[in-house]
Amino acid sequence: MPAWKGPGGPFFLTYSTNVHPGETLAEVEDSLSKHTARVAKSVSPDKPFGLGLRLSRLAVDALHDDEGARARLIASLGEMNLFPFTLNVFPYGGTGKQSFHAARVKEQVYVPGWDSADRVEYTRRAATVLADLLGPREHGTMSTLAGVFRGAGVSTGTREAVRRGIVEVAAHLWKLHAERGKLITLCLEPEPFTMIETTDEAIAFFRDELWAKGAAELAALTKLNDRQAETALRQMVGVCFDACHHAVMMEDLAGSLEKLEKTGVRIGKVQLSCAIELQQPARNLHGAARLFQFCEPRYLHQVVGKQPAGKILKLLDLTPQFAEQNGEWEKCERWRVHFHVPIYLSAIGPLHTTQEDLSLALDKVVTKGLCPHLEIETYSWDVLPKSARVGGPKDVEECLQREFDWVNRELARLGCTRA
Secondary structure, eight states: OOEEEETTEEEEEEEBGGGSOOOSHHHHHHHIIIIIHHHHHHHOTTSOEEEEEEOOHHHHHHHHSOHHHHHHHHHHHHHTTEEEEEEEOSOOOOSGGGSTTSSOOGGGGGOSOTTSHHHHHHHHHHHHHHHHHSOTTOEEEEEEESSSBOTTOOOHHHHHHHHHHHHHHHHHHHHHHHHHOOEEEEEEEOOTTBSOOSHHHHHHIIIIIIIHHHHHHHHHHSSOOHHHHHHHHHHHEEEEEEHHHHHHTTOOHHHHHHHHHHHTOOEEEEEEOEEEEEESTTTOHHHHHHHGGGOOSSSOOOEEEEOTTOOEEEESOOOHHHHHOOGGGGGOSEEEEEEEEOTTOSEETTEEESHHHHHHHHHHHHHHTOOSEEEEOOTTGGGSOGGGTTTSOSSHHHHHHHHHHHHHHHHHHTTOEEO
8 A cells, every 4th residue: 555654654645535426335336446446556556555435324334234245345455456444434424415425415414423323333333344444453543523513502411422422432442452453543523613623622622521531431331440441542532633624723733733742632544635715805806706616505615714813703604695795704814715625736826725734734744653544635526616627637536646646745855755
């Protein structure tokens, strides 16, 4: 697979297959043979290709309940020289309107939340499937939403239910590790308008909720004592650091990674992604007009603005109506929008991207060895406006190739080499 040696240690590089439509197991298998195999041959022609596999609840159930289906998938992956080491189990998915590539997804991507038994069971089953897909000594990761959709707020009862759900999955991960030697880390992914939006909120959740209260709950579900249970939680539950999400929240990405390291929150996966940035919106009318071409009906595109004095404004979604009623937003020095744009782009016409922030974050990750799993995650290819594709790749596979090329140049600059 694309394994690298960096100044801080070895790591793997992949992309998330959530960019390709596929909810049922048959659709996933078809997508892997049509799209992922092509990307793998281009990016890693002479070595196994490490895979960031997105599996919906439908696909997970099909694999979990049918040993023959798992065996066939493992054989097929071997034939294509693909090796899964990380799963994306954030979108629960389903057929029709529940699909991650449905006409309208928006806030439904957060359903069910971690206060639901369905989310817990889906993630437990996904972990069992991943344990079978992993090699005998490989470490696996699974990225998931950070609790629940924030909406009007998150009650104390909901936060407690979220914690208990995560602890239930941690108990299952501990069992897989104890009985089968498979270490899998569940990675909560902070995102605007979820229960955990920022690095500071993530640290507070781990410190004040998961470690302080969850350790005793895990001990009650296992044969561990409280100290051993806290150690297990620190090992088996961490964060998925999505660079786009943290950039949208106006964070210093390198500084955020350092905070997580210092406080002992495990960084299980880093998703390499870029957001859109509009600088000086009150004066940049051409840029504002270009930005609103990114309004689209499928995904949420949360907007965050920062005023010169540091005040932060937040909006759930980028809409044409927002373009007409900016108010306080015109006082901002910049807006950032949760729209995953190709990471090889530093600008899109008069708009900027957060590529520079991503580059600094990547530097911190590989030089200090903060995380072994890196995953390109530009899932929004299908909804990119035509104006953003002019002169660009003709299809998603070519886009992914360019993204890998950009990352490879960055890694070479940092002194990393292919293993």
